[in-house]
Amino acid sequence: MRTILFIIQKEFKQIFRDKSMLRLIFILPILQLLILSNAATFDVKNIRISFIDSDNSISSRVLKDKFNANSYFSVTKELTNPKEGLDFLQKGSTDIVIEIPNQFEKMLQNEKKAELQIQINAIDAATAGVQNVYVSQIVQQVNQDIAVKIYNTTENQIILSRIETIPSFWYNNTLNYKTFMVPGILVLLVTMLTLFLSAMNIVREKELGTLEQINVTPIKKYQFIIGKLFPFWVLGLIILSVGLVISKVVFNVPMLGSILLVYGFTSIYLLLILGFGLYISNHTETQQQAMFIAWFFMVIFILMSGLFTPIESMPKWAQNITLLNPIRYFVEFIRMVLLKGAGLKEVLPNLVVILIFAILINGLAVWSYKKTN
């Protein structure tokens, strides 16, 4: 036990001695949490829309006014011909071009039906899909308005049956993205920091040749590993605490569930990540290799965690892969506990999986760690 304490002491001293490194360890995650949480939003707004109006009638003006009045759209200057419209789209000066044909109003009056040509930049398919829904919702409203104008009837005379949909958004009724993203980004930052540092730490001793010196001391394998990894475990929990405070104070993230549970889960989760880092450093020779492997897994963990893109939309096989992704469980867990107030009972599956992973990976890492080369 005393040996472990000495190693831990040495490791802490090493971390605290390098002031520029220490600054980075704290500043980078905090800064990123503060800044990036604001940027991570899928809200589709500020949609730029351009009209080519060859009709110039009451009906076409009703249509344009409806878009003008809607806060999701910002109408650009009016274009004169389809060629200009295409050019605008190619330059990226607009997102949607709507072409109103010149018999638009006549067609509506005579045949009760008219066509609108709509072009949407669909490179980002999901955004284009949402934009399309917004456009069609407005066009539906316009239908009704124009009917009133053309037939000179009052609204009461056209009694259409209406099915109203009343949305109600639970747990987050203003659809605030930050409460959704902040806990997730915090999870990423804690994971990245501890994984990168732990993966680099032991391989560094290898690269500099100091590992051999330690190997010939009476220090036991487990003492060395615990001594090496414990400081990062503490560091992870400190960053988590700072992050939670920022979430509460700056972003006003609701914390409905038990904070104790969050700490309990994180403690086990960090063991898993540190074990993984140790495993990486066992199987690499240089810090560069270790970082590259850590980078590879980290990108996969991040993009397949369900934090940015929904897991349900992935194909089945990919959904099965996410079952091996520790970040997925942590993101799910922290959202359930903080935002929905889930208790131990609801998050037990996540906890059990993480615990099993932690035991497996640490077993593997300790087993593959050799004192002799």
Added chain:
Amino acid sequence: MKRFKGFVKKEFYHIFRDKRSLFILFGMPIAQILLFGFAITNEINNVDIAILDYAKDAESEKIIQKIKASKYFNIENQIDNEKAIESEFKNGKIKAVLLFERDFAKKLENQKKATVQVITDATEPNVANTITNYTQSIIQNYQNQKNTTQEQSVSIVMQTRMLYNAELKSVFNFVPGVMTVILMLVSAMMTSISITREKELGTMEVLLVSPLKPFQVIIGKVFPYVFLSIINAVVIVLMGYFIFGMPIRGSLFLLAFESILFIITALSLGILISTVSNSQQTAMMLSLMGLMLPVIILSGFIFPISSMPLPMQIMSNIIPAKWFIIIVKSIMLKGVGISYIIKETLILTLMTLIFIGLSIKNYKTRLE
């Protein structure tokens, strides 16, 4: 020059000798493109929802059928009271509940008005919002169908064309993004770590007292990574083209030129990082911890930049990846020529010059 050649050769040997790193360097981008190209989509479909039907009449049944028929929703189960919603949400089994009020059909008939509540679990605002939008448009369509029999109604028919991506494949958005993330991080991380490695191991001193000029040392170290990154870029574009059906509508030559420009931008950022860090750990913190999330989040790779708050939109301008993503999408999907992307190209060039300038200023040829 001969000396320099020899040095570059040595650097190549260093990299190619290390089979494992080489395997990682080439294998991993391929694995990532494959995985993400097939798996990642920010479309929302197959959402599990539940129905709470107090009406149980013909109208509600018809709407439920419509919902069932759409690819967006899976009707997971029927629940029979509002209390059950809470526990279903907490388990995370369903994302939304459609609630039909009592006497739905009767109200629609007599009062011409009936309501459906769409209750969503908005912890994921994006999913909640999209579900609400989709349900609304399904129900609206249903309502319009009912109303077309009415005398005094008109209808504007939308002829919508999805430009550049008619089938709405999200892979068209992700391939340029993944390519950028890979090139950016690999180039910046590998160079910064490999240069600081020489510093940390003390071999930099040996190189500095050699007859090679300092800039030759740096270029010699960076050169193999230019080469490797170009190969990576080619592999990614080929995979995008052959596996995911990404079109290359613009000039291949232009695409190659812009990719090389971006690789150089990323490498010079790597050099800059190496001049300000004295250990590989610091270099890693700056290049990996410091760049990874900003490149993923602020570049427009996943989150549309136009939706961000204004300060974030301004901040995204300093991310080189943002400009490269615009360039790649413009060339590959829109098929435009250089005149449409001249601004982006100039910005990347300027950034490269700034990185190189700062590196020269910070570069120390003497020992402390």
